Amino acid sequence: MQRLLLLVSLLAAAAAGFSVWSSARAGEGPAWLQVIFGPRQTLAGRRIGIVAGHSGNDSGAVCPDGLTEASVNAAVAEAVVRGLKSRGAAVDLLNEFDSRLRGYAADAFVSIHADSCGVDLSGFKVASLEGGSKASEPLAACLWERYETATGLARHPDTITYDMRGYHAFREIALATPAAIIEIGFLKADRDLLTKRPDRAAAGIVAGVECFLAAKK
Ligand SMILES: [Zn+2]
Numbered sequence: 248m249q250r251l252l253l254l255v256s257l258l259a260a261a262a263a264g265f266s267v268w269s270s271a272r273a274g275e276g277p278a279w280l281q282v283i284f285g286p287r288q289t290l291a292g293r294r295i296g297i298v299a300g301h302s303g304n305d306s307g308a309v310c311p312d313g314l315t316e317a318s319v320n321a322a323v324a325e326a327v328v329r330g331l332k333s334r335g336a337a338v339d340l341l342n343e344f345d346s347r348l349r350g351y352a353a354d355a356f357v358s359i360h361a362d363s364c365g366v367d368l369s370g371f372k373v374a375s376l377e378g379g380s381k382a383s384e385p386l387a388a389c390l391w392e393r394y395e396t397a398t399g400l401a402r403h404p405d406t407i408t409y410d411m412r413g414y415h416a417f418r419e420i421a422l423a424t425p426a427a428i429i430e431i432g433f434l435k436a437d438r439d440l441l442t443k444r445p446d447r448a449a450a451g452i453v454a455g456v457e458c459f460l461a462a463k464k
Contacts, residue, residue: 289457291335294353296424298416299324300360303342310364310434319441323431324359326449331456344415351420354463355386355456357427358416361441362406364434370403371395371437375427376417382425385462390429390455397451398440400432425459 300320301307307316324340331338341347362368373390375383395402414428431448432441441448 288335293336296339296353296356298341298358308363316361319361322445323448327452330453348419362430362433369436370401373429374411377412386425386459387427389458393454394451
């Protein structure tokens, strides 16, 4: 009888443990469980390339007090890499002119930049290669939607330049790799979000990639 009781209580403990584990894996349940078990592995088996804009090359835009675009891009890019890896993806964090860009093949490629400190504009924008692969369009659409939701920033399509549509890396990577560039905000007006909440900006990009690859199955 005692053995039976022991067996029943062991089974009950195992079942409870399993339900805690599976709800945390499903991205549900208390935050502390997700810290232990991690979010759902929605990106398992995927390879994703992330460029931290200007890294390894120059500082990008610079504010009067010395804040550089490259430092803002790097903080957000690193948080994006952590977010993607925690969902099971294999991620390459790339420099602006990385030697790996030539013929780079992946399930998605996103380059992260920020906008000038010299103007009083606010907002973000996304572009893919003009006349490029059709596969890039749904990636850009997902980034527009999810970044807007995560950050609350307005869309700023009027300031998309040739530098974005004709972005150099789009012409170096493999043609079949879906690719987009995002300007995550303006260094002056959106500075608080970009420097104090890089996790929020990163969450928008991770959600955009997830949205794109979930639809692509
Ligand atoms: Zn830039």
